[in-house]
Amino acid sequence: MIELSYEPAFVEEALAALSAHAAHWTLVSTVSVYANQQQPAANEDAAVHEPKDMGDYGQAKVAAERTSERVLGERLLIARPGLITGPKDPTDRFSYWVSRLALAGAAQVLIPAVQGRYVQVIDVRDVAAWIIDAGQRELQGVVNVVGTPRPLADVLDTAAQVVGFTGELVAAEDQWLQEHQVSYWSGERSLPLWLPREDFGFLQRGNRRYKSAAGPERDMTDLLADILADERARALDRERRAGLDRGQELELLAELARRG
Template sequence: MRLLVLGGTAFLGRALAHAGLERGHDVTCVARGRSGAVAPGVTLVRADRDDPSAGLGGVESDDWDAVVDVARDPGQVRRAVAALAGRAGHWGLVSTGNVYADHSVPGADESTPLLAPRDVGGEDPDAYGGAKVACEQAVLEGLGAGRTLVARAGLIGGPGDTSGRTGWWPWRFAHPAAPGRVLAPDALGDPTQVLDARDLAAWMVRCAETGTTGVVDAVGPTTTIGRLLAASREAAGSDAQAVPADPAWLAEQGVGPWMGPRSLPLWLPVAEYGGFAARTGEAARALGLTHRPLVETLRDTLAWEETRPADQPRRTGLDDADERALLEAWASRRDPSSARGSR
């Protein structure tokens, strides 16, 4: 199969290209090449999709058994569809669960109403969901439902996750800021879902091979924050213990949820996001999406984290001094004599 990946040098795009190679396909990636190298054996065609006049580096003159696009910019997607719809047998679009207007219901499925489409590119997080709705519309209108797979991905993790969301917990258990203690939100029963990028990529390539189509939520198995912390501890081979702190207290200290600087990732304390990490995912599983064990994803992500330069700033989490101060403040709040004794 001739597989064209629009992207291919960063996290998920690279995983898609690698999955295509593993299954014996001829893989070409279109990318600027600024995010890194393509996997060995992949053909890189350099093109800047931000430039409406730049084209796709000549790949639009070839025929492709399948195209997979990871773009979030509706303009990029529309231009790709216009150039390649007549030359592609199958089209896979990596979309997102952010397309939904309501995230409050655990176990929700693809029938949830969508946001209004937004014709906005770039990295604006507030526009992300609506922009992906517009991307989906462009692909479905240009190729039709009979040639299209739209994968509304949940949290994607695994080796190469530069957001730090899935790498933080195994890394922190491997490198506690305070001996034997890791600060965590006291939200251990809250749901979370992690989809290994390698599992998503392998499934999308298999769907391209078989012509599998649909619009489905591609999410990881629903687990809890507590079980994810336990898996992270196992992945790290650590004897450190999680110290759960009241989420309201953490917010008062300026510690944020989900991701970003000075955060504790993956917890969502706001009620309207109660179902964001608990979508059913049944439709994608019915189409063959499978998952490796969570501890394997976390162990492999930790191994990748350990290769990162020590002086490279983390996009998510707490620095050591900050976490130690927070642990002491939380211990003092709960038991002043305990905090004095720890000094």
């Protein structure tokens, strides 16, 4: 049995209906359960939120974990993915960058200051394959299902190579971006994968347990190439759920140039 829910009623109803008949149960949770996002390489033993507000995604997932542990005991695997990506990613967070570099070609692209920033993603195909395999092996316990943390600068360089980008990456400092109403992480008028410096641990969770459990992680170049093919098929200039549209970006680049 594989469960994705975090709504308390759905979790409790699924357990009531099916737990007695399940030899093994996998709850797909999230690294958002962790209370401290400032500590790089923190593993599965790190402290989690106290589940007081079920409207908060991370806290609701903690509640789902605890309810599942109470009912299932040793029949439970808790998989905690981080940022999941791949072709057809509906969030546009990771895919924004390879698409934007391809759209810009030889022109400028606005990026956040990359010093000390990391990216940690995992392909949805790898997550799905591992969860199925782990269930068949009846693995137990808690596993961070996350890829290897990579410097944001390296990921952008790899993306540039994949698309043949020959333009300039123009970095803006956090304060300047915030002053110009650019949001962190996702959503409209954002720079995807850009996080406050106090949350750097979010994209640097420890993944030793996942790798020890035969967790797959595909090559970054191959992942970016697959995403680029999908982005081209869906149109590089389409409306997105995350990022800046090209017009917004060009306005910001012009303003940044006037300042400098």
